[in-house]
Amino acid sequence: MQSIDAALAGNFQFDHQIKINRMGFGAMRIVGKGVWGEPENRKEVIATLYRTLELGINFIDTADSYGPFISEELICEALYPYPKNLLIGTKGGHTRHGPDIWRPIGSPDYLRQCVLMSMRRLKLDQIRLWQLHRVGEDTFPELQFEAIAKMQQEGLIGHIGLSAVSVGMIKRASKFFKVASVQNKYNLVNRESEAVVDFCDENNIAFIPYAPLEQGVKFTGPVLEEIMNKKHASARQIALAWLLKRSKIIVPIPGTGSVQHLEENTAAVNVNLTDDEWTKLDLEGKKIWDKQKKSAKLYL
Numbered sequence: 647m648q649s650i651d652a653a654l655a656g657n658f659q660f661d662h663q664i665k666i667n668r669m670g671f672g673a674m675r676i677v678g679k680g681v682w683g684e685p686e687n688r689k690e691v692i693a694t695l696y697r698t699l700e701l702g703i704n705f706i707d708t709a710d711s712y713g714p715f716i717s718e719e720l721i722c723e724a725l726y727p728y729p730k731n732l733l734i735g736t737k738g739g740h741t742r743h744g745p746d747i748w749r750p751i752g753s754p755d756y757l758r759q760c761v762l763m764s765m766r767r768l769k770l771d772q773i774r775l776w777q778l779h780r781v782g783e784d785t786f787p788e789l790q791f792e793a794i795a796k797m798q799q800e801g802l803i804g805h806i807g808l809s810a811v812s813v814g815m816i817k818r819a820s821k822f823f824k825v826a827s828v829q830n831k832y833n834l835v836n837r838e839s840e841a842v843v844d845f846c847d848e849n850n851i852a853f854i855p856y857a858p859l860e861q862g863v864k865f866t867g868p869v870l871e872e873i874m875n876k877k878h879a880s881a882r883q884i885a886l887a888w889l890l891k892r893s894k895i896i897v898p899i900p901g902t903g904s905v906q907h908l909e910e911n912t913a914a915v916n917v918n919l920t921d922d923e924w925t926k927l928d929l930e931g932k933k934i935w936d937k938q939k940k941s942a943k944l945y946l
């Protein structure tokens with residue numbers, strides 16, 4: 647097997663201390679079905695977490711609401727004490743009411759509890775990247791941003807990110823703190839966030855596309871298949887390679903609880919698309935998106 651090193655994806659630098667390889671890991675899939683409860687195969691999940699580091703991954707995305715709490719606890723169990731270069735980005739702002747049921751809450755007191763409890767579970771004295779999972783509709787966004795900025799000033803949070811937001815919301819938040827990362831759904835066939843990607847690119851904000859594999863939905867298309875055959879790569883690997891070439895601020899975080907899938911996904915760093923291949927793929931993906939986008943929900 648060809649060796650796999652996430653560093654081949656290039657890197658994104660948050661500051662002079664935090665530089666991550668542009669192929670990360672999404673830790674939402676290391677818990678039970680519906681992102682609720684314990685994983686079915688705990689041993690495999692722990693092995694997957696160990697393997698991330700061996701593959702050169704030094705950015706793990708999680709959230710207090712994955713499990714809830716279980717994803718953060720498993721990361722700590724498997725990887726603590728953490729290597730110095732590992733960035734664990736977590737999120738808060740969601741409450742959970744059962745499998746696949748998520749309710750955002752933006753009250754400043756709740757957000758503060760989210761951060762303090764993530765610190766405790768992850769055994770960190772600062773969350774170096776904390777992302778507001780959703781801008782809660784129960785509280786004015788500015789009150790949420792003010793509370794988060796205060797936690798940054800106190801040193802509880804290093805960098806601040808947002809999730810599921812429009813360019814307008816990023817600009818509103820930017821009046822309170824430097825937005826370091828944005829996490830929106832984005833992949834070969836989901837283009838709702840094109841304008842957000844462009845904005846992040848122009849402002850050197852890490853864009854962390856969630857669901858980079860369209861949450862397990864099969865990618866198909868004649869151009870895709872032709873490139874797969876030419877490169878001896880899977881559809882998922884081509885879709886990840888397309889993301890990596892889209893912009894240098896993109897850091898994909900494919901999610902899995904399986905060592906084999908993790909290896910396949912990370913090996914996408916070995917797939918180099920030519921400009922021509924990238925453009926043809928881009929058009930094919932856009933056409934699929936244009937057909938299905940009516941059902942999409944616009945971000946705040």
Ligand SMILES: NC(=O)c1ccc[n+]([C@@H]2O[C@H](COP(=O)([O-])OP(=O)(O)OC[C@H]3O[C@@H](n4cnc5c(N)ncnc54)[C@H](OP(=O)(O)O)[C@@H]3O)[C@@H](O)[C@H]2O)c1
Pocket residue numbers: 671672673674675707708779809810829830855856857858859860861862863882899900901902903904906907908910911
């Ligand atoms: N900010 C947000 O609101 C938000 C929302 C959703 C997700 N996220 C983050 O983004 C990460 C990625 O998104 P996601 O996990 O929802 O979706 P994804 O990465 O697009 O796809 C994950 C799904 O694909 C399957 N899969 C992954 N690699 C595979 C492979 N090589 N072969 C076959 N199946 C494969 C996984 O199942 P297996 O476990 O069986 O591999 C899982 O069902 C999450 O883990 C989470 O950290 C953030």
